[in-house]
Amino acid sequence: MGQRQELIKGSSDSLLLCLIGQQPMYGYQIIKELERRSQGYFKFKEGTLYPALHRLEKAGLMVGKWHTLTNGRPRRYYHITAKGSSRLVTEKVQWQDFLKAMNLIFQPASR
Amino acid sequence: MTTELSHYLEVIRDNLRIDLSEEKEVISELETHIEDRLQELKEAGLSEEKATETCLGLLGSAKLIARQIYEAHSQGNWRQALLASMPHLLFATLFALNWWHHIGWLSLVLVLVISTAIYGWWHGKPTWVFPWLGYSLIPVAAVGLLLPHLREGWLLLTIPLYFPLALWWLFCIVVQTTRRDWLFCCLMLLPIPIIAGWFLTVAPDGRITEYSMQRLYYFAPWIGLSFLILALTIAAFIRLRQRWLRIALLIISGLLTLTMVAYYAGGRLSLTTFGGLILVMWGLFLIPPLLERWIRRSGRFKCSASYRPPVQMAN
Numbered sequence: 001m002g003q004r005q006e007l008i009k010g011s012s013d014s015l016l017l018c019l020i021g022q023q024p025m026y027g028y029q030i031i032k033e034l035e036r037r038s039q040g041y042f043k044f045k046e047g048t049l050y051p052a053l054h055r056l057e058k059a060g061l062m063v064g065k066w067h068t069l070t071n072g073r074p075r076r077y078y079h080i081t082a083k084g085s086s087r088l089v090t091e092k093v094q095w096q097d098f099l100k101a102m103n104l105i106f107q108p109a110s111r
Numbered sequence: 112m113t114t115e116l117s118h119y120l121e122v123i124r125d126n127l128r129i130d131l132s133e134e135k136e137v138i139s140e141l142e143t144h145i146e147d148r149l150q151e152l153k154e155a156g157l158s159e160e161k162a163t164e165t166c167l168g169l170l171g172s173a174k175l176i177a178r179q180i181y182e183a184h185s186q187g188n189w190r191q192a193l194l195a196s197m198p199h200l201l202f203a204t205l206f207a208l209n210w211w212h213h214i215g216w217l218s219l220v221l222v223l224v225i226s227t228a229i230y231g232w233w234h235g236k237p238t239w240v241f242p243w244l245g246y247s248l249i250p251v252a253a254v255g256l257l258l259p260h261l262r263e264g265w266l267l268l269t270i271p272l273y274f275p276l277a278l279w280w281l282f283c284i285v286v287q288t289t290r291r292d293w294l295f296c297c298l299m300l301l302p303i304p305i306i307a308g309w310f311l312t313v314a315p316d317g318r319i320t321e322y323s324m325q326r327l328y329y330f331a332p333w334i335g336l337s338f339l340i341l342a343l344t345i346a347a348f349i350r351l352r353q354r355w356l357r358i359a360l361l362i363i364s365g366l367l368t369l370t371m372v373a374y375y376a377g378g379r380l381s382l383t384t385f386g387g388l389i390l391v392m393w394g395l396f397l398i399p400p401l402l403e404r405w406i407r408r409s410g411r412f413k414c415s416a417s418y419r420p421p422v423q424m425a426n
Contacts, residue, residue, distance in 0.1 A: 028143070046171065051176065051180045054137070074143065075143055
């Protein structure tokens with residue numbers, strides 16, 4: 001469990017950028033979406049999501065904007081920036097290379 | 112909203128210590144998150160009490176969240192670092208080039224310092240404004256130093272007026288700065304013991320004479336160097352994220368610069384005076400956090416411009 005948390009921690013920026021890159025989302029929606037798409041594997045400690053989002057925003061990779069939902073409630077949606085999109089492309093390539101290399105080690109027969 | 116959740120958000124707010132506008136956004140964002148989570152938990156059949164307990168458990172430690180958000184927001188860019196260290200650099204230049212005795216240059220620097228401090232104060236008190244604010248207290252101190260040169264009659268008239276006004280002014284600035292973050296108060300007041308150390312070196316009896324001006328001319332390069340160290344300290348402070356590193360930096364730099372003053376003073380600063388200045392330096396690091404605690408506990412000094420209403424949640 002601890003190892004899984006470390007893996008999530010190490011990949012949280014990539015996960016958030018990837019998710020926001022597909023469509024703008026707000027904090028709670030991000031948590032639900034990550035959990036749903038990973039079939040419960042990626043479970044963020046909810047409070048730690050916001051420091052990560054704010055860190056990425058400060059780095060200019062995403063920007064938060066308040067929108068009002070149809071029920072009249074305001075939510076802070078995160079949108080990816082051009083810098084964030086560029087970073088996402090780089091990170092995707094790095095992850096693909098990493099996964100390919102891991103597969104070559106774990107499944108030698110598939111070579 | 113339950114008392115526990117209100118308290119939770121209050122703890123986060125008390126420990127955030129970021130710009131007021133950013134603080135409001137963070138708290139509102141967390142409020143909306145809690146709103147969504149509570150609604151989902153209640154729809155799943157949990158009681159108000161159980162939903163609150165679960166919600167708090169899922170969010171995690173309030174202080175940890177506040178600290179991590181502080182670290183995300185605290186680091187300034189290089190432009191801000193340069194802007195924050197600029198007043199120290201200006202004074203370093205004045206002394207290194209021995210321009211301090213040109214009334215024109217001195218006035219220009221003081222006007223620049225005061226106008227920048229006023230501008231920053233009325234534009235959200237960004238981090239870079241606090242070093243400027245510290246130097247804007249120089250004219251007040253300078254008036255106090257000139258008082259002994261007045262005729263006796265005038266002296267009796269001005270002293271009862273000057274001290275209460277000067278102390279009131281200092282108290283107001285210190286309280287307002289501490290309300291923003293006590294660490295900024297330390298940042299603002301850091302040069303005081305160092306300037307006091309140099310002043311006592313050039314004018315041990317507290318009076319500015321022709322002889323003390325000659326001494327000032329002699330010590331000017333070392334005074335310039337101490338301002339340069341302060342400038343580098345402030346630049347590093349702005350670039351650091353972690354709060355404990357910022358505190359350590361200010362303490363170490365303050366004490367080392369003060370030691371440097373004593374070293375270059377070459378015996379003109381007595382051991383007792385040096386000890387007194389060290390105590391003043393420690394006071395600068397101990398009083399602001401205590402003042403902050405007192406302000407928060409007593410709920411005093413909440414002026415309309417920076418009053419923070421208690422967190423309210425829609426059901």
